[in-house]
Amino acid sequence: MIGYEKILEELHRQSALQPARAPMFALYCDLLAAQARVQVHPREYAGIAQIAPPRVERGLPVLPPEAFRADCAALARLSDEICAITARHRADLRDALDATRVWLAQERAAILAHAIEYLQDGAFARAQAAGLDQALLAFVFNHALHPFLRTYAQVLSPFVDVSIWFRTTCPVCGGAPDFAALSKDSGARILLCARCDFEWAFWRGTCPFCENDDPDQQKYFASDDEVYRLYTCAKCGRYIKTIDLRQVADERILPVERILTIPLDLAAREVGAAPLPANPTADG
Numbered sequence: 001m002i003g004y005e006k007i008l009e010e011l012h013r014q015s016a017l018q019p020a021r022a023p024m025f026a027l028y029c030d031l032l033a034a035q036a037r038v039q040v041h042p043r044e045y046a047g048i049a050q051i052a053p054p055r056v057e058r059g060l061p062v063l064p065p066e067a068f069r070a071d072c073a074a075l076a077r078l079s080d081e082i083c084a085i086t087a088r089h090r091a092d093l094r095d096a097l098d099a100t101r102v103w104l105a106q107e108r109a110a111i112l113a114h115a116i117e118y119l120q121d122g123a124f125a126r127a128q129a130a131g132l133d134q135a136l137l138a139f140v141f142n143h144a145l146h147p148f149l150r151t152y153a154q155v156l157s158p159f160v161d162v163s164i165w166f167r168t169t170c171p172v173c174g175g176a177p178d179f180a181a182l183s184k185d186s187g188a189r190i191l192l193c194a195r196c197d198f199e200w201a202f203w204r205g206t207c208p209f210c211e212n213d214d215p216d217q218q219k220y221f222a223s224d225d226e227v228y229r230l231y232t233c234a235k236c237g238r239y240i241k242t243i244d245l246r247q248v249a250d251e252r253i254l255p256v257e258r259i260l261t262i263p264l265d266l267a268a269r270e271v272g273a274a275p276l277p278a279n280p281t282a283d284g
């Protein structure tokens with residue numbers, strides 16, 4: 001798995017090449033830099049690795065949500081930092097982020113339980129009761145859990161047989177994809193996990209969210225240069241941004257591409273496709 005250093009380097013390079021979009025990318029440069037600073041020590045993975053192959057065979061992600069562990073102090077610190085960074089870039093979200101920070105500080109002792117709840121069903125029951133913005137909290141947790149889940153993906157990937165998976169969710173952490181690629185050699189579809197950056201193969205003519213495969217309901221819009229595609233599903237109303245690697249000569253880094261294509265998220269809303277419920281891009 002490609003390291004944060006390379007991801008950041010490429011994002012900075014692209015920001016310099018696209019000055020008009022640099023302010024849009026700046027939030028993500030800061031979020032990635034904060035994630036890169038977290039030292040994650042792989043531990044307690046041996047037991048999970050052992051149960052990985054039978055879980056994959058049964059269609060279950062390798063990491064059972066309740067088995068997720070992280071340095072709670074580091075997770076709490078990063079969650080707070082994600083709020084502070086986002087508030088700096090998005091004045092419109094400042095009040096909601098302040099409320100989120102206060103709640104996270106109160107819930108500090110229960111942060112692991114909240115992370116597990118998020119991994120289980122993307123929801124936060126106690127936060128909902130407290131009147132917090134659920135989508136914003138999902139954004140914060142998605143970014144705060146990223147370095148920890150990436151390490152799981154890195155350590156556990158040798159135990160995942162992607163050739164038997166072909167499901168809509170990530171075989172490592174059970175997350176949904178938020179980006180896709182058509183591979184350089186065959187044009188086969190690869191999905192990128194929004195939570196842990198793991199990549200896995202999936203059918204091209206099937207919606208990666210609701211599994212609808214009616215060709216009349218699966219459409220895509222291509223960019224003028226044919227490098228990017230926006231696949232939309234008429235049944236569930238969701239979309240997946242995609243890069244066609246057959247159209248580019250150089251190497252591309254998918255976690256960078258998901259950020260470079262934020263303008264496509266805006267275009268998707270214009271064509272009436274709904275974003276993912278826990279869409280990790282915070283641009284409105």
Ligand SMILES: [Zn+2]
Pocket residue numbers: 153170171172173174175193194195196197198
């Ligand atoms: Zn994942």
Ligand SMILES: [Zn+2]
Pocket residue numbers: 207208209210211212233234235236237238
């Ligand atoms: Zn669908």
